[in-house]
Amino acid sequence: MKRILVFLFCSAALCLSQESRTGADLGRDLDEIARVATAMVDGDACRRIVTKRALEFMDKKDSGDPWIGADNFDVHHEPYIQVKKTLMRLAKLAPFPVDVNLWMPVEGMEGRIQVLIRNKHEMSQFWRWGALQQELFPPMKTVLEEARRVTVTEKPGWVSVLAPVHDSLGDVVGLVEVVSRTEWDAQKNVK
């Protein structure tokens, strides 16, 4: 009987963890992952990801070719994979679906930022589908300028914790968005 009760308790806890966490619970868990992320993510590797050519095309305008930037987006595979794996490991720290996204300011484009690595569940409070680069969001600006974590709960049911990423010089070169939702949707982003 005891075994059964323990089993039932565990099942209920898992259910809660996957489907209906409160925003406060989520915020605490994500903040812890974000804190670890700042320690673990290699800012120098992050800076090596985008190719020079991709940057050159990123804000190129061609009236006959609206996809010229996206078609020429390219990355150096080695640092990309290295950083992505770190982000994936960080996501595994939670027993529920979490994505850890990498955001980097766009070199040569003041006030612009790009998501550079997304992950399995494609969660983000900031990324607009298909955008190569976007205007720097105020909470991200805070993270980059003040080198501190910021929690964002702008979209109902979503929690993102933004945390700084440092390079070997100690500069903040980017940030991670550790993100999840209070309600899990198994169908979302299967497309």
Add this chain to the structure above:
Amino acid sequence: MDPGGAILEADRIPGDAGRVLTRGARGGYVSLRLVARLARPGPYSLDVQWSDAGLESDLFREWFHWTEPEKRYYPDALIPVKTPYRSELPEPDNRIPKQSAQSFWMDVWIPATARPGMYRGAVRLEADGATVTRPIELTALPAVVPGQEAVTMDHNSYGSSWIGGLYPAARARGGERFFESDEFFSLIHSYHRLFHEHGGVFHQLGYGHGGKVGLEYAPELAGTGRNKRVKSWRLYDRHYGPLLDGSALAGTRRGARPVPFVYLPINPEWPASFLWWGEPGYEAEFVNVVGEMERHFREKGWTQTVFEVFFNHKKRYKAFPWDGDESRFPEDNKYFHEYARLLKKAVPAGSPVNFRFRSDSSWMMERQFQELAGVVDFWVLGSSMVSWYKDAPRMLKQRGDIVWIYGGTPSVQASAAAVTFAPFQCWMWDADGYVRWLTTSPGEDPWFRFEGGDTVMAYPGERFGVEGPIPSIRLKVQRNAVQDLTLLESLGKSRGIEELRAEASRRYNGAAAEDWWPPRPEIAGMPAQEMTNTTIGENTTAVKRLEETVNAGSWVELRKWILTLAAEAR
């Protein structure tokens, strides 16, 4: 036809070529448009009766979609109705002020076993105390349309969340478990049935750009590394079992048969976690799980379907460092090689299960034909750029590869015959099939604020009491075109396929056979990264011109000739 009974400008046939041909081959459809036009608003009834037994007819009411940009109505969705059909004008649910005409699409199915010869019937319209009768004479030719289409028309979709959105009542009934309910799987199967019945196939891609897999698209996995295994086939088998054994298609006129193609859920994040990419764990997870899939499929006898390993992700969507879809960078080809190696390791040589490695290629297709020979064996090629590589379809097919083309769907504003271009183009190019990249997305309000329908060929039937999709005029026209091409190709055994192609092209849009393969432009040999959509557009105008010359009469002329050939054939 508009709600006032006038033929839409794009569908007016030049000259007098618009004579309705009431004959057809057996094992095929003849379609008619019927218009009930009333002098004043009020009730009416429409009935179709056949004097001779042996044919089967289906009647559909045509929905008039209001399109905001043009501020006019176009018919497209087809609502199945029973005969006699009794309603009134204006049709209450279509809400068109001053509607004075209602058009209907009638399909007449001539079974392959039907007696050749004349069948007589009549259409009867009753309104305002008067009755009008129009006779129908339909000749069933001795020729039989072969069961295997000359061109596979594929209708693509992504995931399942759209089903919940398009069927709100079913979604509400199913509650939180809707996506595991019998009703949900029945809806999925109903889409397969509809497209199958219309001579085509249906695809649902079951994973996202980041690698998240829908629960019903993959077996449930457990463990990690060398211990990663299939935990449960429960949802996968409920989804795919009836499709792969053919039972989901039972009761259709084309008959129960396993679906010919299906995507696998394989992507860079499934079944192996990308966390282990380049490490032994990746290979272990991939080989273990894909090996289990092969065994499961083999044990179930699912050996008549092509299981497609297909990568849909793009690096621009920021989840993986390489392009699986429409690759543009040569160094990305190395990933294809690696997955081919893993697949070879997972699937035993000589397996009766038909795994194929599919690549949707455009920018560097010619380079990939060479570098991925023996790796990719299912090519889905960008429709405009294929015209640069005349020898490609034949070369690829000679080495055993499947060759499809991909592209979009003409909107309702185009002529009714525009939808015939893709299958005809495929047939002229000797390609095996054509993927319409999205065919289940009708837009926010297809009924009263339509966006044109270039991403839909099957509408949700729920508002009309149909628990599944309903067809469109464009789907019907496409089906009939494929049917005619299939019949024509069967006649090629005696006449020679090239001769048939040349004459068919001349009759279709006045083009010579060689016009379908314009001279290879200089850009065709350039590195992909030096191409832009602008330069591609500038170098594919010849094929676009061919499409622009298609008008409402194009298929009428061609069909007349095909049926004449069929009537003469022995």
